Amino acid sequence: MVTTTARDSDLASALVQTMHRLQDLHAETSRPLGLTPQQAHLLCVLISGPLGMTELSRILSIERSSLTSMVDRLERRDLVARVASPTDRRACRIELTAAGKDLAHQCHDAVVDRIRDLTSELPAATRQTLTKALQSILAQ
Amino acid sequence: MVTTTARDSDLASALVQTMHRLQDLHAETSRPLGLTPQQAHLLCVLISGPLGMTELSRILSIERSSLTSMVDRLERRDLVARVASPTDRRACRIELTAAGKDLAHQCHDAVVDRIRDLTSELPAATRQTLTKALQSILAQ
């Protein structure tokens, strides 16, 4: 039987290429805001609230020691602040400053806008299917 | 009208999160092979044939000067080779050595396997829709 059925590797390949495309897009939107993609990611993760170093390193998938220097650089620019934990004197919480919050939202909005452009030509039903499929992948 | 219609930002958010997930997965598959994700990307791009520095830098979205040092490191490990262009004495072609070709295929296969695991629970029709949607995004 010969059909136009997609192979597994077509989906894998499409996903990998999409990843690279989105990475580029992410870099292009961060840069004019004076941020590396990694810094933009960190700031955006903090939008939903302050986090400790250990939890933040887990979310960003980097070692705590790597995070220390990232936070140092952002703190020097007054985009984040280390706040002492009231309950654990070893720990601190990283939180966005007012300037950091503003920049984080700019990053977030810029990326969402760019992606909206990329996906705007898809039919609504396809967008729906795409969204649900990706969410189910992410839920694993 | 109140429905469960997904917002644009849900799709954008799902795409961004998928990007991060795939980045992690890519890093996890490259690392045991002794490669950074960027090195793995470079090797995989060369699977389809040798490329000049300028074209390779365009494909990887990095400056040529950044690429020079990446190629230096890979060449020192005998994974790629600089071959003089026969037609342009300024230019060179970067090509995979036998070891580089082997490693590139290992990288490629490892990523495809991991992604297949991620997507294996989706219905065939959804996989098809997903693949076509991503391909149409990439075609832009």
Next chain:
DNA sequence: TATTGTTATACTCTATAACTATA
């Protein structure tokens, strides 16, 4: 003059290992 690629430099990202302070 324009293009190909490299060199020099500076900064960021990242991991590993060893460490301090607190729980």
Next chain:
DNA sequence: TATAGTTATAGAGTATAACAATA
């Protein structure tokens, strides 16, 4: 003893600017 976070160190990724050689 275990955990939170930092320091020290080394290597890799990246951009900018200036450069050499060739087209």
